[in-house]
Amino acid sequence: MRAIDIIMKKRGTNVRDGNGKKVLAGSTTLTKEEIKFLVDSYVKGEIPDYQMSSFLMAVYFNGMTFEETGALTDSMLHSGDVIELHGERGIPSLDKEIFVDKHSTGGVGDKISLPLAPIVAACGVKDPMMSGRALGHTGGTLDKLESIEGYNVNLTVEEFKAGIVENGFAMMGQTPKIVPADKKMYALRDVTATVESVPLITGSILSKKVAEGADALVFDVKYGTGAFMKTKIDAEELATFLVKTAKAMGKKAAALITDMNTPLGRTVGNFLEIEETVECLQGKGPADVMELTYQLGAQMILLAGKAKTKEEALEMEKKAVESGKALEIFLANVKTQGGNPEKLMSQIGKRRSQFRTEIRAKQDGFITLDAFKTGLAGVYLGVGRNKSDDKVCADAGIIMHKKTGDSVKKGDLILEVFGKDGECLEPAVKKLEEEAISYSDKEPEKSELIFKVIE
Numbered sequence: 001m002r003a004i005d006i007i008m009k010k011r012g013t014n015v016r017d018g019n020g021k022k023v024l025a026g027s028t029t030l031t032k033e034e035i036k037f038l039v040d041s042y043v044k045g046e047i048p049d050y051q052m053s054s055f056l057m058a059v060y061f062n063g064m065t066f067e068e069t070g071a072l073t074d075s076m077l078h079s080g081d082v083i084e085l086h087g088e089r090g091i092p093s094l095d096k097e098i099f100v101d102k103h104s105t106g107g108v109g110d111k112i113s114l115p116l117a118p119i120v121a122a123c124g125v126k127d128p129m130m131s132g133r134a135l136g137h138t139g140g141t142l143d144k145l146e147s148i149e150g151y152n153v154n155l156t157v158e159e160f161k162a163g164i165v166e167n168g169f170a171m172m173g174q175t176p177k178i179v180p181a182d183k184k185m186y187a188l189r190d191v192t193a194t195v196e197s198v199p200l201i202t203g204s205i206l207s208k209k210v211a212e213g214a215d216a217l218v219f220d221v222k223y224g225t226g227a228f229m230k231t232k233i234d235a236e237e238l239a240t241f242l243v244k245t246a247k248a249m250g251k252k253a254a255a256l257i258t259d260m261n262t263p264l265g266r267t268v269g270n271f272l273e274i275e276e277t278v279e280c281l282q283g284k285g286p287a288d289v290m291e292l293t294y295q296l297g298a299q300m301i302l303l304a305g306k307a308k309t310k311e312e313a314l315e316m317e318k319k320a321v322e323s324g325k326a327l328e329i330f331l332a333n334v335k336t337q338g339g340n341p342e343k344l345m346s347q348i349g350k351r352r353s354q355f356r357t358e359i360r361a362k363q364d365g366f367i368t369l370d371a372f373k374t375g376l377a378g379v380y381l382g383v384g385r386n387k388s389d390d391k392v393c394a395d396a397g398i399i400m401h402k403k404t405g406d407s408v409k410k411g412d413l414i415l416e417v418f419g420k421d422g423e424c425l426e427p428a429v430k431k432l433e434e435e436a437i438s439y440s441d442k443e444p445e446k447s448e449l450i451f452k453v454i455e
């Protein structure tokens with residue numbers, strides 16, 4: 001097999017139509033073997049970046065079938081370690097369980113994983129949760145967890161499994177041995193304008209999720225200014241690819257398509273989002289975060305076989321919060337992973353950066369708070385990072401007193417802003433005042449938080 005032949009097949013050929021006009025004839029579907037050859041050889045360094053770039057661009061233009069996407073995902077998955085949760089090398093006491101995890105395509109103020117994992121764990125679900133870090137305008141679950149003093153996300157696989165046995169879930173970052181193909185391919189896609197391809201995104205997300213050992217996956221595919229996919233139609237295409245490809249790989253799957261035009265909840269930040277998580281687990285969380293958490297959780301509970309209907313699952317989740325069991329499990333996980341639950345609870349509502357300012361309404365009206373611009377202001381403040389080796393600040397962030405659709409009077413408090421230092425406040429405030437917040441006389445049209453569920 002030769003890489004160039006595979007690239008040519010995916011690229012298609014220039015031919016002339018009946019009028020003599022040059023057209024690109026459709027590319028040919030690749031076989032599993034061809035896709036595996038390409039991925040394996042690339043990881044081993046036997047295919048150079050320029051050939052892989054050319055292949056990625058051919059996929060960008062011509063797409064892939066579900067079968068091809070499945071083969072791509074499978075080849076990427078087997079480029080590294082796959083965590084086994086069943087069988088001899090799994091967790092014997094949980095062998096009969098269906099392990100379920102959730103994946104979000106990323107957003108601003110998206111702390112859903114944090115309340116979700118203990119709530120579903122309280123309902124009997126076993127969740128092997130592997131998360132990522134903040135990058136660009138989007139936040140990262142690992143950075144939020146690390147804002148809890150002592151919390152360790154660098155678990156060994158054995159510690160990860162022990163955590164699931166103890167608390168029903170554990171939280172860790174990806175090890176370098178998980179899907180090395182994605183690390184190499186994503187870095188190349190990033191500099192060759194081939195990130196925005198549904199089959200390539202599917203292969204990238206799904207290979208990493210399957211590698212963590214889950215039997216079932218619930219995807220939160222976001223659309224809007226703060227999301228990777230800007231429109232509902234693109235988000236629906238990605239959600240469909242993720243669900244169908246996951247099922248073709250023998251996994252159970254469902255997806256929610258959700259709004260990310262305005263940040264989720266009341267906070268954007270690392271420790272600030274931990275605070276909001278505690279509020280959610282005390283039943284005092286913002287309505288949007290509670291709703292999305294419960295709806296994603298209900299899908300997880302159903303896929304795990306812990307309830308027969310969505311109504312039953314929702315009821316179980318509400319009871320888990322009202323009884324205090326979900327908060328208890330969250331704090332038990334904090335302890336297991338190296339944090340101090342009592343110290344954490346004593347810091348709620350009190351731990352703040354000393355570098356603080358406020359944004360007040362410049363006029364009367366209804367406001368819109370844009371997720372993307374708010375996320376960028378967060379990066380200036382130290383919540384997120386531009387490059388993967390940038391440091392984040394645990395106490396930086398934004399408390400949103402008003403959000404899209406709220407009416408304000410001139411002088412009302414809209415945002416409290418906390419920086420990593422004094423200097424970052426000015427550019428962040430400029431971004432928020434001039435770009436993230438806008439005013440209108442008319443109430444903006446309400447967009448539904450959950451646009452669609454794909455089961």
Ligand code: URA
Pocket residue numbers: 186195200201202204205228
């Ligand atoms: N997130 C991923 O993990 N991979 C992609 O390709 C895009 C978003």
